[in-house]
Amino acid sequence: MSAPIxxxxxxxxxxxxxxxxxxxxxxxxxxxxxxHASALENPGDYFAFDLGGESLFCIRGRDGEIRTFYNxxxxxxxxxxxxxxxxxxxxxxxxxxxxxxxxxxxxxxxIKAVExxxxxxxxxxxxxxxxxxxxxxxxxxxxxxxMDEWFPGARAELEDFVPNWADLKPLEWxxxxxxxxxxxxxxxxxxxxxxxLNHPTFSTGVIKPETYDIQPQGYCLRHTxxxxxxxxxxxxxxxGFAHNEEYSSWFLWPMxxxxxxxxxxxxxxxxxxxxxxxxxxxxxxxxVGGEDNETVRRMAVQDRxxxxxxxxxxxxxxxxxLKSRGYVPGPLVVDPSCGVNSEHSVMHLQRWMxxxxxx
Ligand code: FES
Ligand SMILES: [Fe+2]
Numbered sequence: 001m002s003a004p005i006x007x008x009x010x011x012x013x014x015x016x017x018x019x020x021x022x023x024x025x026x027x028x029x030x031x032x033x034x035x036h037a038s039a040l041e042n043p044g045d046y047f048a049f050d051l052g053g054e055s056l057f058c059i060r061g062r063d064g065e066i067r068t069f070y071n072x073x074x075x076x077x078x079x080x081x082x083x084x085x086x087x088x089x090x091x092x093x094x095x096x097x098x099x100x101x102x103x104x105x106x107x108x109x110x111i112k113a114v115e116x117x118x119x120x121x122x123x124x125x126x127x128x129x130x131x132x133x134x135x136x137x138x139x140x141x142x143x144x145x146x147m148d149e150w151f152p153g154a155r156a157e158l159e160d161f162v163p164n165w166a167d168l169k170p171l172e173w174x175x176x177x178x179x180x181x182x183x184x185x186x187x188x189x190x191x192x193x194x195x196x197l198n199h200p201t202f203s204t205g206v207i208k209p210e211t212y213d214i215q216p217q218g219y220c221l222r223h224t225x226x227x228x229x230x231x232x233x234x235x236x237x238x239x240g241f242a243h244n245e246e247y248s249s250w251f252l253w254p255m256x257x258x259x260x261x262x263x264x265x266x267x268x269x270x271x272x273x274x275x276x277x278x279x280x281x282x283x284x285x286x287x288v289g290g291e292d293n294e295t296v297r298r299m300a301v302q303d304r305x306x307x308x309x310x311x312x313x314x315x316x317x318x319x320x321x322l323k324s325r326g327y328v329p330g331p332l333v334v335d336p337s338c339g340v341n342s343e344h345s346v347m348h349l350q351r352w353m354x355x356x357x358x359x
Contacts, residue, residue, distance in 0.1 A: 008354065132155060163264075168266060176281040178278070190349055202306060206228060210340065237262045
């Protein structure tokens with residue numbers, strides 16, 4: 001008989017050196033969410049963002065393509081843009097070198113005076129970019145496998161669950177700071193062993209726990225369940241789409257999740273790791289054209305007041321507990337038949353977490 005698998009050692013969640021290894025390793029070679037493509041509607045629209053200590057920016061070209069660059073001038077390293085905006089060309093604020101929207105150097109004051117200066121050899125450093133159902137993801141690793149290889153099947157399944165994804169825009173972002181390591185929050189999201197005890201509204205008013213399961217698809221954890229009996233639902237669902245009465249979620253390792261509530265309501269999680277003890281969870285809610293939608297707003301408010309609020313107390317207590325000298329990592333409850341009361345999903349996650357830090 002093999003011994004049960006034990007949960008990860010506490011230091012993975014508390015040691016700043018582990019966090020630093022994740023920042024320079026894991027974050028630099030996995031697909032990370034940058035923003036929603038609807039923020040870059042027209043050529044020249046851009047926004048800057050940080051990823052693992054790097055400043056980057058996404059910009060839409062005249063050819064319609066969205067590209068991502070390191071936010072650094074190739075002259076003497078000044079930062080190029082901040083915040084968001086619209087521009088015809090990218091102009092460095094230091095000495096006014098200008099770059100095309102495709103990253104090539106276009107001009108610079110007096111550069112013609114320099115013998116042998118070949119402008120075509122100067123270009124902004126680009127970053128791998130993929131648009132995944134209107135969501136912009138980037139990967140600092142030029143050799144990274146495409147998202148469809150990391151998360152097999154996820155794109156097609158999501159298209160099936162959210163047939164109107166091309167019309168959706170963010171209605172609102174809800175920012176949830178949590179005093180815990182990002183992995184504590186991600187693990188908590190990735191099991192429903194705690195649901196019936198801690199999430200009465202979610203367990204009785206949204207999903208049917210006895211049908212809940214989570215299975216890996218590559219580096220995606222796919223949650224599936226039927227919704228609760230319609231008379232118990234806390235909101236009306238009648239999207240007219242297939243899968244109207246199901247809940248599903250696609251967690252994309254390591255820090256993003258697409259979640260579809262019954263009624264084909266898309267919402268997302270984006271974990272932004274701050275340091276070993278802090279994470280901010282960005283919950284995105286979407287509607288057609290980003291227009292006000294009562295059902296979506298009601299869901300966002302209900303979710304924030306129930307599931308999210310309940311989870312904050314759980315994950316913050318766990319982070320305190322991980323710092324206790326008295327904690328010995330316990331066996332995971334891995335049920336061979338899986339289901340809602342099994343932590344097989346946490347087992348997969350912790351395998352990836354170990355792999356990210358220990359190689
Ligand atoms: S550093 Fe950008 S133009 Fe000089
Ligand atoms: Fe939870």
